[in-house]
Amino acid sequence: MIAKETKLKGCYILEPTVFGDSRGYFFESYNKQTFDKLINQNINFVQDNESFSSRGVLRGLHGQKDEFAQAKLVRVTQGEVLDVAVDFRKDSPTYMQHVSVKLSSENKKQLFVPRGFLHGFVVLSQTAVFNYKCDNWYNKDAEIGIMYNDSDLSIDWLLNEDELLVSEKDNNLPTLKQFSQ
Secondary structure, three states: OEEEEOOOOOOEEEEOOOEEEOOEEEOOOOOHHHHHHHHOOOOOOOEEEEEEEEOOEEEEEEEEOHHHOOOEEEEEEEOEEEEEEEEOOOOOOOOOOEEEEEEEOOOOOEEEEOOOEEEEEEEOOOEEEEEEEEOOOOOHHHEEEOOOOOOOOOOOOOOOHHHOEEOHHHHOOOOHHHHHO
């Protein structure tokens, strides 16, 4: 496996070594010792989650604050998504910058999103199964988020606005300016 740090400090794209032949393929999707060495941190994941969504479903931009912040290791086991991480660490030189990467069952890439980030994705294929590990428990009271289409972020979600399926909750998130007030 190789890890490439993105322009956002601590946020990595991971690419596994895939072994394949006429029977199919094999790869190691997670190994704590290898993972910790690649990202130069000691991460203890406590929870695995999975979601199934259809084309155009956009989930995010979400995070958790303070002692409930979560680091995530995300991947797609079916289909393709555009995955987005936004640096929400106020003391970071890349505060409010984002990275986006296509994750798919075909490319088998993963994204490590450190604590202090907002995270979201949109499904580009007909359907997608999205998996993620978290290093902290979910706490509803610590949840934060901002609008996926905030003009201050200028995220290109690769789909037209009329193709997006966004929850009522996500449509009612504040903009960055509203959040900061």
